[in-house]
Amino acid sequence: MTFSFLLRRIGYGLLLMLGVVILNFLLIRLAPGDPAIVIAGEMGGATEEMLAQIREDYGLNQPLLTQLWIYVSSIAQGDLGESFFFNQPVAKLISMRIGPTILLVISAQALSILIGVCLGVLAARKPNGIMSGFVSVFATIGYAVPVFWTGIMLIIVFASALPIFPVEGMQSVRLRDAGPVVKTLDVLHHLVLPAFTLAIIYLAQYARLSRASMLDVLGSDYIRTARAKGASERSVLFRHALRNAALPILTVAGLQFGNLISGALLVETVFNWPGMGRLAFDSILRRDYPTIMGVLFFASAMVVIANILTDISYRWADPRLRGRT
Amino acid sequence: MTALLDISDLHVTFNTRHGRVTALDSVSLHVNAGETLGVVGESGCGKSITALSVMGLIPAPPGKIAGGSIKLNGEELTTASPARLRALRGAEAAMIFQEPMTSLNPVFTVGEQIAEAIMLHQKASHDQAFKQAIALLDRVGIPSPDTRARDYPHQLSGGMRQRVMIAMAVSCRPKLLIADEPTTALDVTVQAQIFDLLNEIQRDFGAAIILITHDMGAIAEMADRVAVMYAGRVIESARADDVLDHPQHPYAHGLIDCIPNVGKGDTSLKEIPGVVPPLHLLGDGCAFAARCAHADARCTREKPVLTDHGHHPVACHAIEEARL
Amino acid sequence: MTNQPMTETYIAQSPSREAWRMFRRNLPAVFGLGLLIAIIVITLYGAFLYQGDPFDIVWAPHEPPGVTPEFPLGTDYLGRDIVAGLLMGGGPTLAVGAVAALITMVIGISLGALSGYYGGWVDNLLMRITEFFQVLPALLFAMVLVTLFSPSLWTIAIAIGVVSWPQTARLTRAEFLKIKELEYVTAARAIGARNRRIIWKVILPNAAPPLIVSATLTIGVAILFEAGLSFLGLGDPNVMSWGLMIGANRDYILDAWWPVTFPGLAIFLTVFAVSLVGDGLNDAFNPKLRER
Numbered sequence: 001m002t003f004s005f006l007l008r009r010i011g012y013g014l015l016l017m018l019g020v021v022i023l024n025f026l027l028i029r030l031a032p033g034d035p036a037i038v039i040a041g042e043m044g045g046a047t048e049e050m051l052a053q054i055r056e057d058y059g060l061n062q063p064l065l066t067q068l069w070i071y072v073s074s075i076a077q078g079d080l081g082e083s084f085f086f087n088q089p090v091a092k093l094i095s096m097r098i099g100p101t102i103l104l105v106i107s108a109q110a111l112s113i114l115i116g117v118c119l120g121v122l123a124a125r126k127p128n129g130i131m132s133g134f135v136s137v138f139a140t141i142g143y144a145v146p147v148f149w150t151g152i153m154l155i156i157v158f159a160s161a162l163p164i165f166p167v168e169g170m171q172s173v174r175l176r177d178a179g180p181v182v183k184t185l186d187v188l189h190h191l192v193l194p195a196f197t198l199a200i201i202y203l204a205q206y207a208r209l210s211r212a213s214m215l216d217v218l219g220s221d222y223i224r225t226a227r228a229k230g231a232s233e234r235s236v237l238f239r240h241a242l243r244n245a246a247l248p249i250l251t252v253a254g255l256q257f258g259n260l261i262s263g264a265l266l267v268e269t270v271f272n273w274p275g276m277g278r279l280a281f282d283s284i285l286r287r288d289y290p291t292i293m294g295v296l297f298f299a300s301a302m303v304v305i306a307n308i309l310t311d312i313s314y315r316w317a318d319p320r321l322r323g324r325t
Numbered sequence: 326m327t328a329l330l331d332i333s334d335l336h337v338t339f340n341t342r343h344g345r346v347t348a349l350d351s352v353s354l355h356v357n358a359g360e361t362l363g364v365v366g367e368s369g370c371g372k373s374i375t376a377l378s379v380m381g382l383i384p385a386p387p388g389k390i391a392g393g394s395i396k397l398n399g400e401e402l403t404t405a406s407p408a409r410l411r412a413l414r415g416a417e418a419a420m421i422f423q424e425p426m427t428s429l430n431p432v433f434t435v436g437e438q439i440a441e442a443i444m445l446h447q448k449a450s451h452d453q454a455f456k457q458a459i460a461l462l463d464r465v466g467i468p469s470p471d472t473r474a475r476d477y478p479h480q481l482s483g484g485m486r487q488r489v490m491i492a493m494a495v496s497c498r499p500k501l502l503i504a505d506e507p508t509t510a511l512d513v514t515v516q517a518q519i520f521d522l523l524n525e526i527q528r529d530f531g532a533a534i535i536l537i538t539h540d541m542g543a544i545a546e547m548a549d550r551v552a553v554m555y556a557g558r559v560i561e562s563a564r565a566d567d568v569l570d571h572p573q574h575p576y577a578h579g580l581i582d583c584i585p586n587v588g589k590g591d592t593s594l595k596e597i598p599g600v601v602p603p604l605h606l607l608g609d610g611c612a613f614a615a616r617c618a619h620a621d622a623r624c625t626r627e628k629p630v631l632t633d634h635g636h637h638p639v640a641c642h643a644i645e646e647a648r649l
Numbered sequence: 650m651t652n653q654p655m656t657e658t659y660i661a662q663s664p665s666r667e668a669w670r671m672f673r674r675n676l677p678a679v680f681g682l683g684l685l686i687a688i689i690v691i692t693l694y695g696a697f698l699y700q701g702d703p704f705d706i707v708w709a710p711h712e713p714p715g716v717t718p719e720f721p722l723g724t725d726y727l728g729r730d731i732v733a734g735l736l737m738g739g740g741p742t743l744a745v746g747a748v749a750a751l752i753t754m755v756i757g758i759s760l761g762a763l764s765g766y767y768g769g770w771v772d773n774l775l776m777r778i779t780e781f782f783q784v785l786p787a788l789l790f791a792m793v794l795v796t797l798f799s800p801s802l803w804t805i806a807i808a809i810g811v812v813s814w815p816q817t818a819r820l821t822r823a824e825f826l827k828i829k830e831l832e833y834v835t836a837a838r839a840i841g842a843r844n845r846r847i848i849w850k851v852i853l854p855n856a857a858p859p860l861i862v863s864a865t866l867t868i869g870v871a872i873l874f875e876a877g878l879s880f881l882g883l884g885d886p887n888v889m890s891w892g893l894m895i896g897a898n899r900d901y902i903l904d905a906w907w908p909v910t911f912p913g914l915a916i917f918l919t920v921f922a923v924s925l926v927g928d929g930l931n932d933a934f935n936p937k938l939r940e941r
Contacts, residue, residue, distance in 0.1 A: 220427060221422060221424050221427040221428040222427065222428055222429055222430040222431070224382060224422065224428070225422065225428045225429065225430070225490075225493075226430065227382055227414070228380055228382060228414055228415060228419065228420045228422075229414065229415040229419075229441065229442040229445055229493070230411045230412065230413070230414040230415035230416060230442075230445050230446060231411075231441070231445060232411060240430055243430075243432045243433075244430070244431065244432055317432070318431075318432065319431065319432060319477040319479070320431060320477070320479045
């Protein structure tokens with residue numbers, strides 16, 4: 001892993017983020033109507049005074065390039081504007097919501113990779129066995145179910161018939177004054193259904209992918225070499241094959257991250273999970289553009305960071321890429 | 326004297342989309358301790374299947390050992406348990422493959438891969454095994470072995486990788502070393518080096534070698550005895566000199582004629598007309614009949630059996646009837 | 650000299666006919682195709698038969714299914730007929746899915762083809778743009794677009810197309826990179842074919858199989874997308890759709906399970922059918938991969 005690779009990768013990530021900022025800027029200007037009214041929000045009932053203030057802050061009376069410069073430099077300073085609906089700075093709104101989203105997305109990602117890869121490896125051991133059939137049927141079903149509907153169905157089941165998991169929110173009100181351990185356990189308890197709902201779609205895809213990838217690797221010459229050495233079947237599967245089969249899985253895991261955030265948006269809305277998705281839903285209903293644009297910015301930043309981390313781990317996992325630029 | 330490896334009447338079948346085909350048809354071979362047996366034939370004649378059968382590595386399904394026996398040191402392998410086969414693989418019998426580029430695992434260092442073979446069969450700590458691996462790399466002629474041991478396969482040339490494969494194969498001092506076309510994928514200059522190395526290794530470690538090849542030149546250089554295979558059957562078997570100087574079977578003739586005689590003024594390249602028939606289209610007769618200038622009605626009807634007709638064992642009706 | 654047949658007799662068939670023959674033998678794929686046709690016929694024919702407005706309140710709210718014969722699947726929180734919603738909501742859902750998939754394919758194939766064929770700076774630029782679009786979480790970006798330009802069936806279809814083309818572009822590019830090295834492309838160039846002709850008439854037809862599979866699966870993704878947007882309240886408020894039914898009844902799921910369950914089932918069955926067809930096409934075009 002070279003330092004210059006890392007620098008270049010981060011530099012490219014920043015460039016992508018600049019692109020997102022410019023896109024946000026253009027979207028507000030392209031929207032029909034007066035940008036000041038758009039920014040104030042149609043539901044805000046903005047006074048003429050407020051609109052004048054917005055025009056001043058965003059430099060709306062100045063040339064377009066100056067407006068862009070004002071927008072970019074204020075974002076570079078961490079100022080994402082003011083939400084007129086929530087009456088708070090957007091940056092502050094998002095900083096309160098980003099934690100739960102990261103928790104949800106990472107739990108779902110971990111769950112789906114872990115279970116998916118296990119299922120896929122089991123299926124690859126017998127390409128025509130029952131497990132293989134189960135994996136491909138399950139993958140097709142998992143792909144076809146709308147994620148928000150899965151969530152609703154789980155709520156229906158767990159709200160009344162089997163009330164063992166909470167179906168709403170992230171914390172119990174009655175535990176407001178409990179200690180940190182109890183509070184953490186409470187959050188994890190609330191996390192089960194949303195994380196599982198989000199994991200189901202991807203779990204199925206990982207199972208199918210890792211089955212195909214394992215089958216591919218198991219037919220390769222170096223697996224025959226491992227067997228010729230006298231390696232046990234377990235060592236062949238988990239030591240020799242899985243390390244190689246993991247490479248395409250890693251690629252997909254990186255590419256999947258954006259979709260995962262999209263899915264989290266729906267899942268958060270269904271389960272009232274207090275994250276960025278829920279915030280996006282609330283602000284879209286109110287046409288609160290500064291907040292929506294802020295969420296888009298931060299969600300894209302999460303994808304960029306995830307992509308950089310994927311690249312780094314890919315280089316770690318595949319020695320053929322190390323030292324290359 | 327009992328042979329180190331004794332294969333008798335081995336049948337191997339594969340289920341394919343053309344139905345079940347016979348890949349090996351009553352193959353009998355033996356290898357004595359310390360000697361080199363050359364197995365020759367074109368691609369698809371069953372050389373590699375024979376080797377994989379000995380190693381217990383026939384992919385099953387679709388492959389299956391349908392009959393016959395394989396005895397290593399008197400121990401029957403066709404009925405041995407998977408655990409017993411694993412204990413023998415790499416320790417008693419080891420194998421070098423054709424493709425050094427793809428036969429090493431890309432995500433482990435070469436030292437690690439050799440050390441793994443050692444640890445599988447000997448009581449050795451990881452450090453001890455890795456030190457042994459470095460010594461082995463040195464033995465197979467890899468310069469600065471202690472840094473090379475920490476390299477990944479993609480950092481080595483094809484010849485170097487094949488040396489690593491040889492080091493891995495001999496790491497547990499096996500009594501039998503099977504080399505399946507070990508030089509086919511390599512440059513001509515490197516080929517000679519690998520053969521020299523195999524000869525040295527054999528002298529030092531006292532292992533018997535089965536050399537699988539389609540290169541009669543390699544046979545001349547390496548082998549004590551030769552078995553010629555065609556379409557899953559052994560069709561001629563004798564001392565290497567006998568086969569090279571007095572080939573009996575028309576196919577063996579053809580193979581030897583294919584070696585260009587550069588020094589003797591004859592620069593024409595010869596070839597055997599036609600191709601090996603696909604296994605599912607093998608009929609009742611001699612599989613070579615369609616390509617043979619001496620074939621008659623009996624050849625397309627009846628399979629010849631390996632028999633000594635005066636010189637050395639050969640499976641050919643034309644020789645039996647002294648038409649040739 | 651020989652009476653052995655050395656080669657099998659092989660009746661040459663056109664690739665598409667061969668693929669159809671393989672497809673017909675694939676039981677899940679045929680089932681998927683049948684299911685899809687059934688869904689299309691039922692929604693089209695049903696919408697034609699059903700004369701009323703699915704937004705009309707026709708009965709008491711939350712009538713459970715199977716109680717009143719006129720409303721076999723019950724009514725929703727306002728007392729609207731669920732069967733009517735399912736019949737009338739299918740058409741818009743399917744239409745948006747198809748149009749969005751079409752837009753996705755047009756953008757993706759055009760950019761991917763240019764990128765893969767010309768290479769160099771064109772490829773570099775287009776791939777950077779593709780990467781940029783992949784950084785934006787698709788649903789969120791689509792939500793922003795739909796909100797800014799006010800929801801209608803057209804803006805929804807366009808928004809879905811605009812956010813989903815990158816994968817198609819990458820696939821097309823990869824196919825073009827592979828095919829442009831093949832002999833028949835060199836041959837076409839040697840006889841003086843123009844670039845445009847080579848792209849559309851020589852390479853694209855040969856890249857068609859994976860693109861057809863991808864187009865099929867894209868329809869499924871677009872239907873899920875439309876459902877997601879409608880569920881979030883960003884569907885066309887004047888057009889009944891399956892997603893809208895779920896979104897509208899979401900707050901009452903603990904009082905009545907049926908108003909959300911049936912439309913969800915309808916979406917699932919449609920996407921399931923589409924993806925069975927897609928998988929079947931994939932297998933039919935790549936017989937060697939069938940073992941996987």
